[in-house]
Amino acid sequence: MKAGSLRVRLLLGAAVAVFLALAAAWLAMTLLFERHLEHRAEADLIRDGTQLAASIAVNKDGVPTLRREPDDARFAEPASGLYWQVSTQRGSLQSRSLWDESLPASAVAKAGDWSTRFVPGPFEKELLLVERIVRPERGGLDVLLQVGLENASLHRARDEFGDELALFLALLWLILSAAAWAQVELGLRPLSAVRNEVEALKRNPRERLSTTHAKEIEPLTRAINELADARERDLARARRRAADLAHALKTPLAALAAQSRRARTTGAAEAADGLDRAIAAANAAVDGELARSRAAAIRAAPTVSTSVALPLIDSIVGVVERTESGALLVFDVNVPDALTIPVAAEDLLELMGALIENAARYARRRVQINGSASLQQSELSVEDDGPGIDAELIAQAIARGGRLDEIGSGHGLGLAIASDLAEATRGRLALTRSALGGLKVSIAWPLAAADGATAI
Incomplete structure (x- = not known):
């Protein structure tokens, strides 16, 4: 119930x-x-x-x-x-x-x-x-x-007395009910303070509930603090293990890639192709786990800083243009020079890098990057002229570990990684059909995120 x-x-x-x-x-x-x-x-x-x-x-x-x-x-x-x-x-x-x-x-x-x-x-x-x-x-x-x-x-x-007494007692009931309301409000006020502190704890896992509450509530606040400590230790331990495992797999995967190249030079192209696909899938899983570890670290950060978007996007485009698929595309960047995003520079670099690389992978001729700001929010979007995503597959596209490209060289984790990073930086990610014909990925950050609030 x-x-x-x-x-x-x-x-x-x-x-x-x-x-x-x-x-x-x-x-x-x-x-x-x-x-x-x-x-x-x-x-x-x-x-x-x-x-x-x-x-x-x-x-x-x-x-x-x-x-x-x-x-x-x-x-x-x-x-x-x-x-x-x-x-x-x-x-x-x-x-x-x-x-x-x-x-x-x-x-x-x-x-x-x-x-x-x-x-x-x-x-x-x-x-x-x-x-x-x-x-x-x-x-x-x-x-x-x-x-x-x-x-x-x-x-x-007797009846006349009862009628007059009933009117008096009805008025007394209203007065006593108002007094009960005042008593309940005063009695629950400490719980309201605890609720506000719990909200702060949700925004910043490093926050803790104060110990200055009424003695009846003190066992509750102590239990919540102990639970938060245990949760933080478990999450930190899990993040370290995942990151250590991902980094530990990098060297064996590099060795396997070298073996694949040697096999290809000896004429075993078919075996090398199968080995390359396995290595690509493993690299995708490692990259995704590292990105999620990064998102978890962003959530645990005590404050949020701001970054100027255009220089970072230009640097990402410069790198992607040198890749095999990016060299064939036109990148149209429409971002104001003074546009700032309430995200740390390295976090924004990783987030936009995942989106731009994903767009370049599926675009036919053009990738467009737009930026805008209003009184309520700052927004960045990346769109392409590729095949796009069907509406029923959008939820799967941003699910953790979701794969939409079982056929092809992409690993299908770009959008899932971007979704994790956007959520960690308090952004709202949306997938729609682009005017270019392909996929449009938009991320909007409320301006309140830039006023020193902690990340969720």
Whole structure:
């Protein structure tokens, strides 16, 4: 499974955790508020009931009477939601708010204390009912005293409180999420510094991560530095071995070339031809390995210098014109005198040498070398009027060790070598069809490469 952003996961986790905590707080606070309302309502009902108890009397028929009714106007308003009722076995008396309804009988009321319960009430509403048995006169009849309040009013108050609390907690969630974002940003800032240092390490293998980071990140930076040290040692060892092997093969190959010439002078032309092809293939492999070692050395260089392109290209053309294939060609050099390339002179010499030699090998009559510069980049191109390369073979042409000329005297590594050197110098190599009919190889270097940046 593809790993996502650590920042997004931390922020999402914090937002969800805060949301769940606030949701639980909303539920708990709403329930507590409802309980508080019920206790307050119960206390108010008991107060009204106490006033009623002080005013109750029982007549000679055993019917309860009141000397004074409670003052709350809701007791006089029909279906107001607040009710009282006093009753004996012989009759009852109730508030006008009950109208023609009555409160339910009780089997749990006690004489010593108030009882509280929720019951179905008049007008199909649930009631919070407090009740108690009182005896107005010593030795007289027991009187059941009941005072009730519709529970709907408590629910409305709870819902209104819940709505207002939800708005407040939503605002609090936004504030806490912003605080979590600030915390995540501050917490990940050291990792951003590590990322920048890793980018510098990618550009220059000799760079190392600093050891001044937070102690939680220090094991990571130490491990990266140790890995970079081991990688640099392994690469250096591999480059030395490859270069040593390539140089070691030069002498045996020269000896074989001498043997081939002697065989040809003795009349064994066919054997000499086969030997020459084998020597050419071996030389190509050696040259390619040396070029790759050179590209690796360029990548490891701490800085990039600049070179004036025209003198170097003229020197390469002068050498190629003296070869057997180059002597038959016309070289057209269109490079400005002041054009500079962000590549060291010896590296540019090797890179352009590989391209110009490759073009001369396949050109029929003409090789053209162009140079230009803009605000963003410097560019050099080499094109010829040869057969060119089919579009589907371009990727193979610049692959390491790729061969496009199994038939012929070329070794097919010129473009692969140029691709390695271009990449090492931060250039972008492109292969297209030339206006001359053959292949056009362009390399563009961003001007940022000339400002002292290290090679990748």
